[in-house]
Amino acid sequence: MTMNPSDPANFSRRAFLKGASVAAVGSRVGTEFSKGAELDKSSSILDKGSHPITLQVNGSKRELKIETRSTLLDALRDSLDLTGSKKVCDRGACGACTVLLDGEPVNSCMTLAFDAVDAEITTIEGLARGDELHPMQQAFVEEDALQCGFCTPGMVMSAVACSKRHGGSPSMDQIKNDMSGNICRCGTYPRVFKAIQAAGKEGGR
Amino acid sequence: MKNEHEMRVGFAGDNRKIKVDVPEGDLTPWDLDTKLESVGGRSDRIDAFAKVTGRAKYAYDINLPGMLHGIILRSPHPRGSVKSVDLSKTLDMPGVKAAVVMKQGERNRIRYVGDPVAAIAADTLDQARDALSAIVAEYEIEAHNVELLAAEGAPNLNENNISDPWPVPRPAARRRPADPDMELEVSEADVSAEGTWSMEVQTHSSLESHGNVVWYKKETDSAEIWASTQATFGARQALASALDIPQDRVTVRAEFVGGGFGSKFTPGEEGMACALLSKQANAPVKLMLDRFEEHTCTGNRPSAVIQIRAGAKKDGTVVAWDTRSFGGPGCNGRGGSTSHHTNYFDNAKHRRIHVDLATDTDASRAMRAPGRPQGVFAMEGMMDILAAKCGLDPLAFRLLNDNSELRKAEWQLGAEKFGWAEHYNASPGSGEDPRYLRGAGMASAFWGGMGGGKHRVTCRIHRDGSVESRNGAQDIGTGMKTLMAMLTAEELGISPEQIRVSMGNTNDPPGPASGGSTTTPSLSPAVRHAAGLAKQELGAKVAERLQVDANKIIWQNGHIGLQGGEMIPFQEACKLIGAEPIEATGIRQANYDGYQDNVCGCQFAAVRVDRETGLVLVEKMLGVQDCGLVINQKLAESQVIGAMIEGISYVLHEQRIMDPKQGRMLNGDFANYKIAGTLDMPEMEAIMYSVANGKNNVGAAGLGEPPSTAAPAAVANAVSNALGLPMRSMPITPDKVLAALHSKKK
Numbered sequence: 019m020t021m022n023p024s025d026p027a028n029f030s031r032r033a034f035l036k037g038a039s040v041a042a043v044g045s046r047v048g049t050e051f052s053k054g055a056e057l058d059k060s061s062s063i064l065d066k067g068s069h070p071i072t073l074q075v076n077g078s079k080r081e082l083k084i085e086t087r088s089t090l091l092d093a094l095r096d097s098l099d100l101t102g103s104k105k106v107c108d109r110g111a112c113g114a115c116t117v118l119l120d121g122e123p124v125n126s127c128m129t130l131a132f133d134a135v136d137a138e139i140t141t142i143e144g145l146a147r148g149d150e151l152h153p154m155q156q157a158f159v160e161e162d163a164l165q166c167g168f169c170t171p172g173m174v175m176s177a178v179a180c181s182k183r184h185g186g187s188p189s190m191d192q193i194k195n196d197m198s199g200n201i202c203r204c205g206t207y208p209r210v211f212k213a214i215q216a217a218g219k220e221g222g223r
Numbered sequence: 224m225k226n227e228h229e230m231r232v233g234f235a236g237d238n239r240k241i242k243v244d245v246p247e248g249d250l251t252p253w254d255l256d257t258k259l260e261s262v263g264g265r266s267d268r269i270d271a272f273a274k275v276t277g278r279a280k281y282a283y284d285i286n287l288p289g290m291l292h293g294i295i296l297r298s299p300h301p302r303g304s305v306k307s308v309d310l311s312k313t314l315d316m317p318g319v320k321a322a323v324v325m326k327q328g329e330r331n332r333i334r335y336v337g338d339p340v341a342a343i344a345a346d347t348l349d350q351a352r353d354a355l356s357a358i359v360a361e362y363e364i365e366a367h368n369v370e371l372l373a374a375e376g377a378p379n380l381n382e383n384n385i386s387d388p389w390p391v392p393r394p395a396a397r398r399r400p401a402d403p404d405m406e407l408e409v410s411e412a413d414v415s416a417e418g419t420w421s422m423e424v425q426t427h428s429s430l431e432s433h434g435n436v437v438w439y440k441k442e443t444d445s446a447e448i449w450a451s452t453q454a455t456f457g458a459r460q461a462l463a464s465a466l467d468i469p470q471d472r473v474t475v476r477a478e479f480v481g482g483g484f485g486s487k488f489t490p491g492e493e494g495m496a497c498a499l500l501s502k503q504a505n506a507p508v509k510l511m512l513d514r515f516e517e518h519t520c521t522g523n524r525p526s527a528v529i530q531i532r533a534g535a536k537k538d539g540t541v542v543a544w545d546t547r548s549f550g551g552p553g554c555n556g557r558g559g560s561t562s563h564h565t566n567y568f569d570n571a572k573h574r575r576i577h578v579d580l581a582t583d584t585d586a587s588r589a590m591r592a593p594g595r596p597q598g599v600f601a602m603e604g605m606m607d608i609l610a611a612k613c614g615l616d617p618l619a620f621r622l623l624n625d626n627s628e629l630r631k632a633e634w635q636l637g638a639e640k641f642g643w644a645e646h647y648n649a650s651p652g653s654g655e656d657p658r659y660l661r662g663a664g665m666a667s668a669f670w671g672g673m674g675g676g677k678h679r680v681t682c683r684i685h686r687d688g689s690v691e692s693r694n695g696a697q698d699i700g701t702g703m704k705t706l707m708a709m710l711t712a713e714e715l716g717i718s719p720e721q722i723r724v725s726m727g728n729t730n731d732p733p734g735p736a737s738g739g740s741t742t743t744p745s746l747s748p749a750v751r752h753a754a755g756l757a758k759q760e761l762g763a764k765v766a767e768r769l770q771v772d773a774n775k776i777i778w779q780n781g782h783i784g785l786q787g788g789e790m791i792p793f794q795e796a797c798k799l800i801g802a803e804p805i806e807a808t809g810i811r812q813a814n815y816d817g818y819q820d821n822v823c824g825c826q827f828a829a830v831r832v833d834r835e836t837g838l839v840l841v842e843k844m845l846g847v848q849d850c851g852l853v854i855n856q857k858l859a860e861s862q863v864i865g866a867m868i869e870g871i872s873y874v875l876h877e878q879r880i881m882d883p884k885q886g887r888m889l890n891g892d893f894a895n896y897k898i899a900g901t902l903d904m905p906e907m908e909a910i911m912y913s914v915a916n917g918k919n920n921v922g923a924a925g926l927g928e929p930p931s932t933a934a935p936a937a938v939a940n941a942v943s944n945a946l947g948l949p950m951r952s953m954p955i956t957p958d959k960v961l962a963a964l965h966s967k968k969k
Contacts, residue, residue, distance in 0.1 A: 085349060092348070101284035102277015104481070106430045107514045111893035114430060142277035155275040159267050162857045165865060166700025167274030168430040168481030174275055197901045201893065203430050203482050204700055205865030207900075208907045 071135055075100065076144025084131050090124075091115045093131035094141060102142035102171045113200030116172040116179075117141045123179040125199070142171035145178070153220035154178045157213040165204035173200050177214045182222025188214065230254035232818035232917035234849070236632045243815035243917055249748075250714075250755040252815075252920040253852065261712045263913075265857040266719050269705045270479070270698070279479040282449040283511050285436040291320050291344040293500050293510030294351040295493060296358050297520065298326075298338040301583040301886030302367035305331045308341050309359040316357050318350035319343055321504035325496060333362065334554035335585045336887040337520040342496035344508045367583040369881045371526050371551035374580035378528065378549060383951065384419045385530050385549075408543035408572045412534020414612045415543075420531070420601035420951045423878035424551065425524040426517075427590055428898055431481020433521045434511030435494050437462065437501040445472035446501070450490060451511075453483040454736035455697050458490045459729045465490075465498035477727040480699040485589035486522045487699075488736055493520075518891035522588025523879065525560040525579075526551040529601040533568075539613040539623045544573035546601070550594075552579050552587040559594025560587075563602040564669035564932070566823075567624040583886055589738060591866070592670065592928035596873060596935045603666040603936035604949055611651075617665055617940070618643055629849065630667060630823035633912055637665075637847040640910060641827040646843070652947015652967065660832040661842075664940025668824030668848060668933035672925025673918050674744025678811040679732035682711060682753035684761055685804040688794040690715065692750055693725040696734025696742060701927055702858035703742050707750045709854055710921065714754035716778045717793050732808065740925020745811060747854065747921040753809025760807065764799040765791060817917035822924050824848035824912075826867060826933040828905075830941040834964060837957030839942055841871050841905040846933070849912040851924035856911055863909035863930045870934020872899035874953045 068083040075098065082097040091108070094100040094117070103126055104114035110128040117126045118140040145152040151159065154177050164170040180188055180196035188196065193211050202210070214221060224247035231240050231254045238255055245252060253259065273279035298305070305326040313322055322343040326333070333340075340360050345351040368374060378385040409415050429451075435458075436449040446466055452458045455475045463470040480487070490497075497510035512521065527550045534543040544567075550560020560579055610620035618638050625631055638644075646663035654660050683691040692711045698704045708722040725731060735745045758778065765783045766773040768791075777786050784790035829843040846863045853859050876897040880889045890896045909930075916922045935953060943949045948963050 085347075087349065095284070096286065096347070099286050100277075101280065101286070104281075104430070105283065105511075106432075107893040109514070109892055109894060112430070142275075146276050151272070151275065158275045159271040162268055162271070162861050164268070164271060164274050165702070165861055166430070166482045167270070167279055167479060168281065170274045171277045194901045194904065201430075201898055201900055203428050203484070203869070203898065204861075205868030205899075206861065207868065207904045208864055209861065211901075211904070 071132060073131065073134060073139060074137070075139045076141060086132055088131045089127050090117070090129040090131045090134045091126035094126060100141050100143050104168055104171060106168070113176055114169050114172040116175040116200065118175060118179060121182070123176050142175060145174065152178070153223060154181065154213070154217045157217035157221065161209045161213040161216055163206050163209040163213040165206055169200060169202040173197070173202065173210055176200050177210065178222055181214055181217060186219035186222050228252065230917055231256050232915040234629055234632065234912065234914045237628060241818060241917055243817060245815065246812040249812050250752055250920045252917070253922060254917065255915045259713055261709045261719050262852070262854050263856065266705060266709055266855055268702055268858060269708050269719065269724060281431050281479045281481050282434060282436055282451040282477065283431055283481070285449045285509065287436065287438060287507040290436070290507040290509055291346060291500070291504055292348040292351050293342055293344040293497050293508045294348070294355055295339045295496055295516070296341040296355055296360065297516070298333045298340055298362065299336060300333055300362050300364050301336045301369060303333045303362050303364040305333060305340055306361040306363050310341065312357040312359065313343055313354045316350070316354035318346035319354045320345060320506065321500045323496060323499045323503065325492065335583055336885070337516065337585060339492045339496065342500055342510070344500040344504055367886045369582050369584050369886045370883055371528070371549065371580060371582060374582050376578070376580055384417065385528055405543070405545050405572065405574050409532045409534045409545055412542050413537040414609065415532065415534040416605065416608045416612055417532040418530070418605060418608060418949065418951055419528060420604055421528045422526055422597050422600060422953045424526045425590065425873050425877045426879060426896065427484045427486040427522065428517070428896070429482030429484055429486060432512040432514065432517045433487060433491060433493055434509070435490060435497045436507060436509045437497045438507035439466060439498070439501040439505065441505045443472070444468055448473065448475045450475050450477050450494070451480055451487060452477050452490065452697060453480070453487040453699055453738060454489070455695055455727060455729050456733055457488060457736055458494070461490050462494055462498050465495045466502055475729045477697040480697050483699045483737065484591045485593065485738065488589065488738060491521065514893060515891040518896060519585055519888045522586060524590035525553070525587040527560045527597045529561055529598065531601055531605045533605050533609055535609050535613055537613070539615050539620055541568045541571045541609065541624050544568040544571055546575045548577045550577065550579040551582055553582060553584040555581070555586050559589065561598040562594035563598035564667065566626050566630065566667055566669060567606060567621070569626045584881065591869065592931040595932040596870065599666060599932050600874070600936045600939055600953060603940055604943065604951060607664070607940050607943060608949055616647070621665070621667070625667065627823050629914065630825060633823060633825050633847040633849070636910065637825050637827055637845060640908070641843070641845040643827060646829040648944050651944050658834060660834060660945040661830065662941050662943070662945030663827065663829045664937050664942070664944055665825060665827045666933040666936035666940060668826065668929045669821060670740055670925060670929035670932060671821050672740035672744060672928065673814055673820055673916070674741045674925065675814060676735050676745050676811055678734045678745055678749050680746060680749040680753040680809040681732050681806060682757040682809065683804045683806045684757050684797060684800060686797055686800040686802065688797040690717070690722050691725065692722055692753065693731040694734040694746055695727070695729045695731035696746065697727045697737060699737050701737070701742060701862065702855060703746065705858060706743060706747060706854045710747055710750045711754040714751055715758055715793065716781050740928040743854070744851065744923045744925055747923045748919040749809040749811040751809065751921050753807050756807035756809060757805050760805045761796060761800070765796050768799055812919065814918045819914060819916045822849050822851070822929050824929050824933060826930070826937040828937040828941040830938065830945055832942060832945045832960060837960035837964070839875055839955055839960060841903070841938055843906045844871070844937070845908045845910070846930050847910045847912055848926070848930050849914045850926040850929065851914055851916040851918070852922040853911045853913050854923055859911050859926055860909040862926045864907050866930035867907060867934045868899055868904070869931060871903060871938055874935035874938045874955060875899070876954050878954050
């Protein structure tokens with residue numbers, strides 16, 4: 019199962035989830051067929067246990083050892099200590115783990131780490147430049163688009179993708195539609211909408 | 224010693240001077256005449272930076288060298304007992320480092336699907352999951368029941384009305400004495416009505432699941448703990464006990480907490496398991512629950528059936544209100560199945576009889592205004608029914624009966640801002656739009672939440688001008704850290720950005736559990752007091768420098784000095800401090816008698832009902848809410864909007880669906896347990912209504928729960944108005960709406 023998330027024309031959240039779940043099932047029943055197996059040219063079958071891979075995260079190459087069944091979310095959080103992406107449902111139903119793969123938002127809990135080796139991965143940690151916030155992050159702060167903050171990293175990543183997709187000025191319907199995969203229990207949605215509008219042209223930077 | 228002090232209190236419609244007894248050593252209380260700079264403004268949340276960058280570390284995010292991952296084996300059966308647990312095969316599995324049995328000896332009862340049986344810790348979570356399947360547990364299975372209306376003592380439901388057997392409360396549970404005249408009062412009223420309301424179990428669904436990282440260290444017989452908790456000090460007590468070590472050797476941290484909503488007051492059995500595993504392995508263990516466990520093992524808002532019979536005079540005055548209700552709090556639940564305010568019938572004859580019935584399900588816990596949204600859903604539903612019978616508009620009927628002048632002012636403001644007259648469907652159940660029916664509803668909010676306790680707060684001012692405000696309790700997302708910065712800044716005449724706040728570490732002074740909407744009102748006076756005492760010390764140093772009496776010193780625009788004389792900038796003044804900072808401890812004094820002991824509020828909702836699909840969409844919602852002194856307008860509005868959204872979610876979408884045969888929750892995930900999302904959002908507005916309550920030196924009141932009490936009822940009444948039929952079963956899902964529309968056609 020391969021997919022090209024960098025092609026926005028063919029990309030939809032539903033298609034992604036469908037693809038990701040096929041990949042996940044495929045890897046569980048027979049790792050040798052998964053994309054990860056192609057990484058190690060000397061061996062066609064990866065056995066149980068950890069294997070080395072390299073991920074490109076936030077502009078740097080990161081080497082780690084993980085099992086073929088590990089999700090990208092677990093790899094980021096447990097192996098790389100990039101804990102900004104949150105594990106909430108672990109089933110692609112809440113959006114708290116949203117990261118960008120080649121600029122497109124994906125649920126990292128529904129993506130195998132092995133399937134992300136060729137992609138440029140951007141996590142919430144990679145958005146700000148040092149202590150200078152990304153315009154979308156700044157807008158979230160100013161609009162108070164957060165309370166407990168646990169959904170916030172995923173919200174911000176989806177918001178950046180939303181803004182980018184619609185040239186920095188998404189309509190309210192487009193915002194609601196694009197953000198519908200991110201849930202918040204504190205009830206910050208209206209302020210998230212405002213933040214996306216307030217971030218304007220720079221929001222999808 | 225107390226000093227009598229005169230202060231101006233109240234709100235726009237009623238402000239007056241009262242005398243209060245201010246305890247010796249307390250600061251002069253703020254009142255309506257006080258000019259405040261930072262407080263009352265719209266400062267940004269001070270931990271927003273950490274949250275939007277992903278740098279905020281929640282318990283779930285703690286990674287430590289050599290950390291193990293814990294997991295719990297849970298009973299697949301709803302009722303019975305554990306006969307034996309064999310861990311021997313599990314301990315041989317790859318990576319497994321510790322295992323504990325949690326059901327043994329006399330404590331072997333199974334009370335619900337998900338009751339913990341054993342726990343293990345391994346190097347990775349995947350290894351722990353693998354090893355879980357190697358545990359061999361044998362059960363003695365007993366017959367079970369997971370349905371409220373099938374429980375022993377449950378009432379019959381006849382045509383949507385409950386009937387005998389009527390609830391007979393245990394004497395200890397009786398809040399209001401049974402009144403034999405009650406039957407007569409209702410039947411003899413000019414106008415009377417009767418109805419039964421029902422509601423399903425709602426799960427808290429905090430996004431950060433329950434759990435902890437416990438790091439027991441054998442060398443020092445001590446522990447460091449990161450907890451997802453609403454009560455750091457309670458967690459310390461419980462986990463020290465689980466580890467069997469003194470509390471002074473345990474530090475609990477909860478700098479960030481991913482929601483709690485009432486479900487995180489204790490570390491629970493997952494906390495006990497984590498502690499035991501860490502002690503056994505002598506290594507840090509992270510044990511966070513997964514989403515199914517979160518839905519099924521960490522409490523919930525109980526289900527209920529509520530019957531109300533009420534009567535009014537022809538002119539609309541409510542004269543009798545009789546509530547009889549049953550609640551379903553699970554196997555040994557607490558947390559309130561129903562309760563209501565009495566704002567409309569304090570002067571009427573009223574009684575309330577409530578009984579909880581046990582089922583073999585997860586025990587309920589307190590959830591954001593325990594019992595209140597359930598009870599108010601029924602109460603406000605009955606208000607609209609009575610209003611219609613009396614021929615009165617719902618707003619007029621409420622204005623006639625509400626006992627609170629404050630809320631009456633809020634009703635009027637809210638109705639105007641919302642456009643009640645425009646949105647209310649004066650011909651309920653009809654409309655010109657062929658596809659959609661429209662209607663509007665309203666409901667009242669009420670809560671206490673004046674705070675108290677003996678909490679302490681530390682304020683430090685350093686030589687370099689940096690300022691700290693510290694308390695060991697937690698900010699679960701309400702914004703308490705931000706309020707601490709604003710209150711401290713106000714007292715010191717500097718800006719909130721200059722204050723560094725620490726919360727969520729039990730090495731700092733004790734603070735409250737975050738429940739009952741009391742964190743802000745409980746801590747705020749101590750925060751201000753601490754800053755005020757530190758200010759006095761710094762003032763004394765400036766006085767010494769200027770060689771004047773300390774009582775001559777004034778603070779103005781970030782400067783300290785003499786009126787009309789030399790004024791030193793705060794930063795410069797701090798240089799008078801030595802290597803040891805000024806440190807002052809503020810104390811939470813008891814509340815004064817004050818002006819008001821509770822908070823009010825009201826909410827309005829307008830909905831659109833699809834005649835074809837039965838889908839309800841809330842189009843507009845507005846809340847007016849008071850909470851004493853509003854310390855931060857922006858954060859307060861966020862709380863109110865959040866409560867309204869949770870109410871929309873509860874009344875339209877949320878329900879735990881149980882399989883009666885297996886006794887297991889069928890929708891224990893976010894794909895099938897629907898909570899409101901972006902597409903469900905109406906146009907929303909929160910209006911904060913400021914009240915000087917005269918209760919303490921700040922006068923803040925709680926805000927987390929009050930707006931939660933009204934939201935589901937306001938939406939439900941709007942749907943009823945659109946349909947022209949009372950919708951008395953929530954969640955109001957499309958199947959129920961279609962059934963109601965169908966029943967009208969007959």
